[in-house]
Amino acid sequence: MKVFVGKCLVLFFLIWSSAALASDGDRFVFLSSTIGPIDSGVVAALEDAFEKETGIRVRHVGAGTGAALKMAENGQIDLVMAHAKSLEEKFIADGLGTERFPLMYNDFVIVGPAEDPAGIKSEKSVTVALKKMMDKQVKFISRGDKSGTHVAEMVLWETAGLKPEGAWYVVYEKGTEGNSVTLKYTDSQSAYTVIDRATYLSLKDDIKIGILVEGDEALLNYISLIPVNPAKFPKVNHKDTMTFVKWLTSPKNGQIIIRDFGKDKYGAPLFFPNSVEWQKKNKKS
Numbered sequence: 001m002k003v004f005v006g007k008c009l010v011l012f013f014l015i016w017s018s019a020a021l022a023s024d025g026d027r028f029v030f031l032s033s034t035i036g037p038i039d040s041g042v043v044a045a046l047e048d049a050f051e052k053e054t055g056i057r058v059r060h061v062g063a064g065t066g067a068a069l070k071m072a073e074n075g076q077i078d079l080v081m082a083h084a085k086s087l088e089e090k091f092i093a094d095g096l097g098t099e100r101f102p103l104m105y106n107d108f109v110i111v112g113p114a115e116d117p118a119g120i121k122s123e124k125s126v127t128v129a130l131k132k133m134m135d136k137q138v139k140f141i142s143r144g145d146k147s148g149t150h151v152a153e154m155v156l157w158e159t160a161g162l163k164p165e166g167a168w169y170v171v172y173e174k175g176t177e178g179n180s181v182t183l184k185y186t187d188s189q190s191a192y193t194v195i196d197r198a199t200y201l202s203l204k205d206d207i208k209i210g211i212l213v214e215g216d217e218a219l220l221n222y223i224s225l226i227p228v229n230p231a232k233f234p235k236v237n238h239k240d241t242m243t244f245v246k247w248l249t250s251p252k253n254g255q256i257i258i259r260d261f262g263k264d265k266y267g268a269p270l271f272f273p274n275s276v277e278w279q280k281k282n283k284k285s
Contacts, residue, residue, distance in 0.1 A: 108197070121213075258271050
């Protein structure tokens with residue numbers, strides 16, 4: 001993980017240096033984001049639409065949620081996009097972020113080989129599926145990097161009252177590079193893993209493993225925004241960051257893009273809008 005974080009930091013400083021060299025008239029927001037939404041393309045789509053409408057540039061660096069929050073601890077990141085509630089709440093409790101803004105959600109799924117040696121296909125309970133995999137000791141791939149996906153996976157095991165260990169439970173050494181890399185490796189091993197649906201949909205034509213377990217409420221994957229605290233870091237661009245947050249969470253702007261993203265290519269959206277404003281609007285309608 002240290003090597004990957006190091007690479008992220010190099011990219012981070014390159015982008016940050018570009019922002020620092022910009023003229024005073026330029027408006028720039030620097031985002032650190034969990035990798036899944038970046039890989040799906042939704043982050044770039046949102047950034048481009050926002051810049052076109054407002055003239056405010058947004059640039060991002062991607063990492064697992066733990067690393068994305070870590071990058072923001074020095075005050076040179078304006079906004080974090082994350083999906084691990086416990087890590088997000090600690091970031092705010094430590095005074096590093098202001099508050100969590102619900103943005104969107106999709107869900108995690110358990111994928112595995114068609115022959116399904118664990119016998120979990122169409123299982124409705126994640127807990128039962130995990131127990132079957134553990135009992136039969138089928139190969140399971142974990143990112144093991146404190147990313148949002150890894151945290152979610154560990155919560156599932158903990159909720160099931162299980163502690164995965166042994167040769168069958170593999171912590172992938174390149175899991176720090178993201179869900180796409182992890183999913184491709186899982187496919188090459190004909191193994192099982194927990195992955196977000198957007199990553200699976202983006203790669204399903206290139207892999208053989210498929211979705212075996214889905215639909216359990218425990219698999220929902222909530223993605224939030226956290227502005228970095230200007231009281232602690234006065235140099236952050238809080239004004240433009242909040243303009244971006246307001247735009248992203250607006251039922252007329254970012255939430256519409258999120259609602260429709262992926263429909264044309266995959267026949268279904270990759271994410272679902274989840275801002276407070278969106279929920280209020282749709283409750284009324």
